[in-house]
Amino acid sequence: MSRFPVENIRNFSIIAHVDHGKSTLADRLLELTGTIDKTKNNKQVLDKLQVERERGITVKAQTASLFHNYEGKQYLLNLIDTPGHVDFSYEVSRSLSACQGVLLVVDANEGIQAQTVANFFLAFEAQLSVIPVINKIDLKNADPERVENQIEKVFDIPSDECIKISAKLGTNVESVLQAVIERIPPPKVHRKNPLRALVFDSTFDHYRGVVANVALFDGVVSKGDKIVSAHTQKTYEVNEVGVLNPNEQPTHKLYAGQVGYLIAGMKDVTEAQIGDTLHLHKQPVEPLPGFKSAKPMVFAGIYPVDQSEYNNLKSAIEKLTLNDSSVTIHRDSSLALGAGWRLGFLGLLHMEVFNQRLEQEYNASVILTTPTVPYKAVLSSSKLIKARRAVQKNMMFIDQNRVMLKYLFPLNEIVVDFYDSLKSLSSGYASFDYEDAGYQTAELVKMDILLNGNTVEELVTVVHKDKAHSIGKAMCERLKDCLPRQLFEIAIQASIGSKIIARETVKAYRKNVLAKCYGGDITRKMKLLKKQAEGKKKLRKIGNIEVPKDTFIKVLKTQSSK
C-alpha cells in the first residue's frame, strides 16, 4: 500500500435517488479497473446481502478499493456504494465522512428526485466535490439536456460539468473515472502524525469477531500494532488489516488517506462503536468528531416467538445493530409476550429489512408489534395530502414539469403506505423525502383491539380522534380475515376507553388433524399431533385464542391505509 502516495488516492461515494443506477455504475467501475472480471453476470456485485439481492435494493453501504492506471500513474480509488431509499440515508451520511467527493447519479428519464436533492445536500454540507452523472442515456425517453438544466437550476452546477453515461451498456464510463481523478481532491492527511483512524462501519463475523471498516486520517497501522479505542480505552493487537477489493484482501499495512478493514480481536459487539477513533497504544490523539446518532422515526416491540430463544435473539440483535447502527434498542417486557425490546427504526422499510435480516442472517424468528411513531414531515398531491392532515410550507418549480413541495405532516400519516399511495396517484412520477420537524399538539386517542374481551397488546394504537372509527373498523375486518376459526366464537372489538367503536365476529370451527386417520398406525397419529404442536409454537395465545404471528403485521398494514 506504500505505493500509493496521498496525491494518488481518491475516496468517493456514489449517491443517488433509489434505482437511478448507483450499483450498476459501481459494477462498471469495478470491471473497468479490472477489480472483477467482465461478464454478463455482474449485476449489483456490491449488493452482497441476501435481502438486497431479493429486493433489488441497496440497504448497506459497501466499500471497494480499485487500482487504476491513469496517464502513467497508478491510483488507488476507494469507492463507497450507498443505498438510495430514504430509510437508509444514515448509511449515506456516514459513508461521506470517509470521502472527499461524490458521484451524484441522476436518471436521464426521471430527472432530479427527492433523494437526489437530499443526498446532494448531505455532500454539499460535508463540503465534498460533486460530480453530476446523468445515467441511462440509452433509454428511449431519456432527456439528458433537460436533466442538465435541472441540475444547473437546483444545485447551481454548470451543465457542462455533467457526465452523460449508460451504466448498463458501459457507455462513457471511462469519463467518470477520469473525472474522479481530476475533479476530486486527494484526502488531506498526515502520514507522519500518530495513527488516527475513524471506524465508519463494522460487521460481526462469527469466527473472527468484529471487522471494522476504517478510514485513516493520520499515520499508519500495521499488522501486530497495539491499538486503543478512544471510546472504550481498551487495547487490542491488530490481527489483520487490508483493503476490500471488493472482497477482503490483507495488506499488512494501511496508510493515512486509505480506506480498508481491520480485525483486532474485538469479540464483543459493544467494543466496536461506529464513529469511534482508533489510535496507537501510548500515542493518544484528539478523537475524530464521530457521527450524529440516527433519529428513529418508527418504534416497534420485538419479542422471541419462544421465550427460551431470548438469549439467542439478544445476541442476534446486538450483532445486527453493530452493522446497522441506526437502530436504537431499549429493553422492554410485556405481560403477554414476555421479555423483549423496543427498537427504533428510520422507517417501515428499514423495520422490514431488519426483521428479514434477523431471519436470514441469524435464523431468528420474532414477533414484531404494531409500529408507533413520534412526529414528522414532507410532500405532494393535494387530495392525498389533505386526507393526511398536512400543512403546506413551501413550493419550488424545478423545471416546467416538476415541482418540489414541502409539507408538514404528522409522521404517523406517512410512515406506512404514504409512499405507495403517492407513487400510484402520480403514476410513479412523484418521489419523497422527509426530515424530522419536532413534536406538535394533536387530538390523539388510544385505541384498543379486544379478542373476546382481552386486549391485544400488539395492536394497541394511538390514532387521530377523527380517524379512530375508520381505522378501528378496518382493523377488526382485517383481523376477521386473518384469524383462523377456532373451537369457539371470537368477538373482535375496537374500543376507546370503555366505548366500543367497531365489532366483527369469527364463527366457531373445529379442526381435527386426525380426522383422516381411520384407525391404523399410532406413529402416524403421533407425527401429525407433533406437527400440529410445532405449528402452535408460531402462534401467540391471547386469552384462549390462538393468533398466528404474522396477523399483527397484516392488520397493521391496513390500519394506515384508512
Ligand SMILES: Nc1nc2c(ncn2[C@@H]2O[C@H](COP(=O)(O)OP(=O)(O)OP(=O)(O)O)[C@@H](O)[C@H]2O)c(=O)[nH]1
Ligand atoms: N436502461 C438502463 N437501465 C439501467 C442503467 N443503469 C441502471 N439501470 C437499471 O436500473 C435499475 C436500478 O439500478 P441499480 O444499479 O440497482 O440502482 P441503485 O441506484 O443502485 O438502486 P438502490 O441501491 O436500490 O438505490 C436496474 O434494473 C438496472 O439494470 C442504464 O444505464 N440504462
